[in-house]
Amino acid sequence: MNKRVVALLILSGVVAVVTFVLAGVWLRTKCYGGDDLCPGIRVGGQPLAVNADPDGLLGERAQQLARQPLELTVEGVPDVRRVFTLGELGIVLDVGRTVSLVRAVGHLGTHIDRFADARRAARGEIDVPPVVNVDEETARAAVMALKDETDELPIPARLDLAHGGIVAEVPGHFLDVEDAFERIRGAALSGASSVELRRLSVVPRVSRDFLQAIDHRERLARFQTGFSRHGDQELRAHNIETAAARLDGVVLLPQELFSFNTIVGPRTAENGFSKGWEIFKGEMVEGIGGGTCQVASTFHAAVLLAGLDVIERLPHSRPSAYITMGLDATVVYPVVDLKVRNPYDFPIVVHSYVEGNTVFFELLGRERPAHVTFRREVLATRPYTRKIEEMAGLPSDRIIRKQHGIRGYKIRRTRTIAYRDGTQHEESNVDTYWPTIEMYLVAPGMDAEALLPPLPENESGHSSWSPLEESENPAPAEAVSASLAAVAPSGSLSSSKTSVSTVPTGASTACTGDCPPDRPKITEAPGVHPPRAEQLRVPTKVIIGSGRP
Numbered sequence: 001m002n003k004r005v006v007a008l009l010i011l012s013g014v015v016a017v018v019t020f021v022l023a024g025v026w027l028r029t030k031c032y033g034g035d036d037l038c039p040g041i042r043v044g045g046q047p048l049a050v051n052a053d054p055d056g057l058l059g060e061r062a063q064q065l066a067r068q069p070l071e072l073t074v075e076g077v078p079d080v081r082r083v084f085t086l087g088e089l090g091i092v093l094d095v096g097r098t099v100s101l102v103r104a105v106g107h108l109g110t111h112i113d114r115f116a117d118a119r120r121a122a123r124g125e126i127d128v129p130p131v132v133n134v135d136e137e138t139a140r141a142a143v144m145a146l147k148d149e150t151d152e153l154p155i156p157a158r159l160d161l162a163h164g165g166i167v168a169e170v171p172g173h174f175l176d177v178e179d180a181f182e183r184i185r186g187a188a189l190s191g192a193s194s195v196e197l198r199r200l201s202v203v204p205r206v207s208r209d210f211l212q213a214i215d216h217r218e219r220l221a222r223f224q225t226g227f228s229r230h231g232d233q234e235l236r237a238h239n240i241e242t243a244a245a246r247l248d249g250v251v252l253l254p255q256e257l258f259s260f261n262t263i264v265g266p267r268t269a270e271n272g273f274s275k276g277w278e279i280f281k282g283e284m285v286e287g288i289g290g291g292t293c294q295v296a297s298t299f300h301a302a303v304l305l306a307g308l309d310v311i312e313r314l315p316h317s318r319p320s321a322y323i324t325m326g327l328d329a330t331v332v333y334p335v336v337d338l339k340v341r342n343p344y345d346f347p348i349v350v351h352s353y354v355e356g357n358t359v360f361f362e363l364l365g366r367e368r369p370a371h372v373t374f375r376r377e378v379l380a381t382r383p384y385t386r387k388i389e390e391m392a393g394l395p396s397d398r399i400i401r402k403q404h405g406i407r408g409y410k411i412r413r414t415r416t417i418a419y420r421d422g423t424q425h426e427e428s429n430v431d432t433y434w435p436t437i438e439m440y441l442v443a444p445g446m447d448a449e450a451l452l453p454p455l456p457e458n459e460s461g462h463s464s465w466s467p468l469e470e471s472e473n474p475a476p477a478e479a480v481s482a483s484l485a486a487v488a489p490s491g492s493l494s495s496s497k498t499s500v501s502t503v504p505t506g507a508s509t510a511c512t513g514d515c516p517p518d519r520p521k522i523t524e525a526p527g528v529h530p531p532r533a534e535q536l537r538v539p540t541k542v543i544i545g546s547g548r549p
Contacts, residue, residue, distance in 0.1 A: 036050065037050050037052070037054070037102065037103065037105075038050075038105050038106035038117065038118045038121040038122070038126075039121065039122055040121040040122045040123065040124050040126070041102055041105055041121045041126055041128060042124065042126065042127040042128070043058070043061075043098065043102060043127070043128045043130060044061075044127070044128075044129065044130045045127060047124075048102065054099045054102050054103070055095060055099055058093065058095045058098055058099060058130070059095055061093060061130070062092070062093035062095055065086055065087075065091060065093050065132075065188065066085060066086055066087030066091065066092075066093075067085055067086075067087065068085065068086045068188070068191075069083050069084070069085055069086075069193070070083070070084055070085070070086055070089060070184065070187055070188070070192070070193065070194065070195065071083045071193060071194035071195075072084065072089075072146060072184075072194070072195060072196075072197060073194065073195070073196045073197070074146060074150045074175065074196070074197050074199065075196055075197065075198050075199045076173060076199055077150045080146065080149060080150055082142075082145075082146060084142055086184075086188050088138070088142055089134075089138070089139050089142050089143075089184050089188075090134050090135035090136060090137070090138035090139030090140075090142075090181075090184075091132060091133075091134060091135075091139075091184065091185065091188045092132070092133045092134070092135055093130055093131070093132055094130075094131040094132070094133050097131040098128065098130045098131045101128045101129075101131070102128050105117050105118075105121055105126055105128070106118040106121065129189070130189070132185055132188050132189055133185075134181050134184065134185050136181060139180075139181055139184060140177065143175070143177055143180045143181075143184075143197070144177070146175060146197070147174070147175040147177065150173075150175055150199070151172075151173065151174050151175060152172050152173045152174075153172045153262060154169065154170065154171055154172030154202050154203060154204035155169060155170040155172070155204060156169050156204040156205065156206035156207075156250070156251065157169040157204070157206050157207050157208045157210070157211050157251075158206075158211070158248070158249035158250050158251060159211055159214075159216070159249040159251070159349055160249055161248060161249055161349075161351050161353075162248070162353065166208050166211050166212065167249065168208045169203070169204045169206065169207050169208060170204070171201050171202060171203050171204070172201070172202040172203075172204065173199040173200065173201055173202070174199060174200050174202060175197060175198075175199050175200075176197070176198045176199060176200050179197070179198050180197045180198070183195050183196075183197060183198070205253060205256075206251050206253065211251065214251065214347050214349065215346070215365075215366040216347075216349040216364040216365055216366070217364070217366075218364065218365055218366060218367050218368050219362055219363070219364055219368070220305075220306035220307070220348070220363045220364065220365055220368050221302045221303075221304075221305035221306035221307075221362070221363050221372070222302060222360065222361065222362045222363075223298055223301040223302040223305065223327075223360075223361050224298065224358050224359065224360045224361070225294060225297065225298045225301075225322045225323050225358070225359055226322060226357050226358050226359075227240055227291070227294060227322060227357055227358075227359065228357060229357060232526060232527060235274040235275055235290070236290050236291035237291065237357075238273075238274050238291075239267075239273050239274055239289055239290060239291035239292055240291040240292075240294055240295055240354065240359055241354050241359075242272045242273055243264050243273075243291070243292045243295040243296075244295050244352040244353065244354055244359050244361075245352070246263055246264045246265065247260075247263060247264070247295070247299065247350050247352045247361075248350065248351060248352045248353060249349065249350065249351070250263055250349075250350045251347050251348070251349055251350075252308075252340075252341075252342040252347065252348040252349075252350070253342065253347055254342055254344060254345050254346060254347065255341065255342060255343070256341065256342055257311065257339060257340075257341050258339065258340045258341065258342070259337055259338075259339050260296050260299070260329075260331055260337055260338040260339070261331060261333050261334055261337045261338075264292065264295075264331075264333075265333075266333050266334070267287075267288050267289025267292055267333050268288060268289075269288060273288050273289045273292070274288065275287065275288050275290065289333070292331060293316070293320075293328070293329070293330050293331055294320075294322055294323075294359065295352075295359060296329045296330070296331040296338045297320060297322070297323045297327060297328040297329050297330075298323065298359055298360075298361050299329075299338070299350070299352070299361050300313060300327060300328070300329035300338055300340075301323065301327040301361070302361040302362065302363050303340045303363070304327065304372070304374055304415055305372050305374060305544065305545075306348070306363040306372065307343070307344075307369070307370040307372045307417045308340050308341065308342055308343060308348070308363070309340060309341040309342075309343050310338075310339075310340055311339040311340060311341055312337055312338065312339035313329045313338055313339075314329065314330050314336055315328055315329070315330065315431045315432075315433065316328050316330045316433065317330075317433065317434055317436075318406055318433055318434070318436045318535070319406065319409060319433050319534055319535045319538065320534065320535075321529075321531070321532040321534055321535055322534075323534070324376060324534060324539070324542050325376060325378075325409060325411050325431065325433060325534070325538065326374070326376040326411055326413040326431055326542075327374070327376075344365065344369060346365055346366040346367070347365065347366075348363055348364070348365045349363070349364040349365065350362075350363060350364075351363075351364055369419060369420055370417045370418060370419045370420070371417075371418045371545070372415065372416070372417050372418075372545070373415070373416045373418075373543065373544070373545045374413070374414070374415050374542075374543070374544045374545075375412075375413070375414040375415075375416075375541070375542070375543050376411055376412070376413055376414075376539075376541070376542040376543075377411060377412045377414075377540065377541050377542075378409055378410070378411050378538060378539075378540045378541070379410045379411060379412055379430065379467060380409070380410040380465040380466055380467045381407050381408060381409055381410075381465070381466060382407060382408035382409075382410075382434070382435050382463070382464065382465045382466070383407060383408075383435065383455075383463060384405035384406060384407055384408070384435035384436055384437060384438055384455075385405075385435065385437055385438070385463065386405065386437070386438045386439075386440070386452075386455060387437050387438070387439045387440070388439075388440050388442055388448045388449070388452075389402075389439070389440070389441055389442070390441075390442055390443070390444045390445075390446070391441040391442065391443070391444075392444060394441060394442065394443045394444075395443060396443040396446060396520065397515075397517075397520045397521065398443070398520060398521055398523060399440055399441070399442050399446075399448070399451070399452070399510050399520050399521070399522045399523070400440065400441040400442075400522075400523055400524075400525050401438075401439070401440055401522050401523070401524050401525065401528060402439040402440060402441055402525045402528065403436065403437065403438060403439040403525075403528060404436070404438060404528065404529075404530060404531050405435070405436055405437065405438030405455075406435065406436035406531050406535045406536070407435055407536075408432070408433055408434045408435035408436075408465075409432075409433045409538060410430060410431070410432050410433075410465060411430065411431050411433070412428060412429075412430055413428065413429055413430070413431060414426065414427070414428040415427050415428075438455075440452060440522075441525070446520075451509055451510045451519075451520060452509065452510060452522075453509050453510070510522045
């Protein structure tokens with residue numbers, strides 16, 4: 001062999017040995033020994049110096065990540081945009097886990113693997129992804145606020161009973177919370193400034209095709225109540241028409257739970273409601289949606305007389321002027337609801353409509369499987385009290401009646417359902433209607449007690465519940481059909497009445513008509529109306545029957 005070739009081979013071997021030895025020494029000091037980091041490692045795209053403190057550096061990055069803003073939008077709702085910091089969305093950089101991955105480079109595997117990792121790190125080819133977790137409790141609080149704002153319940157198809165058609169169903173849309181967590185986490189890793197959250201589409205159970213086969217020829221029950229359109233009652237009448245229209249044609253499937261608030265929706269101007277007088281904390285106040293309770297009460301009465309299950313119902317705090325006690329139902333969106341369930345094996349169709357000053361509810365189905373009797377008995381009464389408040393700037397010749405006094409009542413409600421097969425079901429409970437305080441506004445310093453009419457005799461003595469005397473509670477007459485229930489409870493319902501003494505008026509008291517100069521005049525505050533028969537001369541017993549099946 002040529003001497004020159006031999007010399008080159010020997011030189012090459014020496015260089016290889018020296019290179020291997022030097023690389024081994026370098027690897028031993030930088031990657032093999034101790035906790036030294038391999039040079040050139042990057043974390044999330046950013047270089048990490050060999051002499052850097054990875055725990056401190058990544059701790060600072062965790063704080064920066066938590067302060068980074070992220071705009072959330074919702075699929076299909078372009079007007080909803082919310083900006084959160086990643087910290088508010090529960091994004092947490094796991095410093096300990098990320099540091100462990102950084103330190104593992106060049107320290108795990110065979111010598112060849114470790115050598116290869118060290119070489120790749122030196123060339124900038126190893127980028128350790130930061131470990132980002134989502135604190136679901138924190139993220140859920142932010143995402144659920146968006147969910148509550150953007151979720152859309154499915155609207156089932158309903159019958160258009162007025163025109164003989166069908167109103168098609170509308171799918172619902174619900175924010176996908178679990179997917180939202182992953183999208184937020186992905187945005188944090190990628191550094192995106194915004195992310196769109198996905199919604200799931202949900203089809204309602206009642207479709208147009210389903211309704212075409214429903215048999216609703218038989219009327220299970222019917223009930224009606226009256227209302228006024230005069231003066232300040234016009235807006236309340238509008239709300240009654242609006243709420244009743246939302247319920248018309250709704251179908252209750254067998255065993256299905258019905259929510260009044262879900263179907264009627266929020267009582268807001270955007271949802272078609274106007275201001276109207278309503279009861280709030282025992283007083284008449286002006287609020288959006290006043291009159292909706294009358295719709296709920298009329299519907300509730302029809303539900304009772306059709307034999308449906310009442311799952312959730314709350315009576316008013318005082319007797320209602322438009323319906324007999326025990327049949328009323330108060331609703332306050334979204335916290336106080338009327339919920340009923342269809343116990344039959346066939347669908348029930350709700351037919352609601354307004355004619356003149358009367359709102360009607362009919363429940364229709366394949367057949368009428370039961371005879372229902374509703375009994376209401378007054379158990380005890382409680383007198384009302386009087387409250388007088390001074391109002392700065394009120395003239396001394398004027399007294400404002402802010403609220404009429406109404407006695408409190410405890411009643412027993414009993415419903416008997418007699419089915420075709422001879423079985424019978426009875427349920428009973430007690431409703432309490434607390435006394436309504438009589439309230440006046442007077443001028444400062446006025447001796448109002450000397451000027452106001454005295455309380456009725458039966459309101460001036462005891463202040464506790466008193467049972468009715470036997471003579472005040474005679475046996476009721478024969479029941480009447482619910483389909484013939486009158487607008488006002490008195491007259492068509494079988495009943496006997498208690499008496500209420502008149503209010504004596506002396507020369508020194510205030511008056512309500514044309515007053516002489518020495519007598520102050522009592523005027524009614526806006527929205528205040530005198531109590532009606534159902535609030536003052538309450539029948540001690542009432543029976544309503546739905547008719548034989």
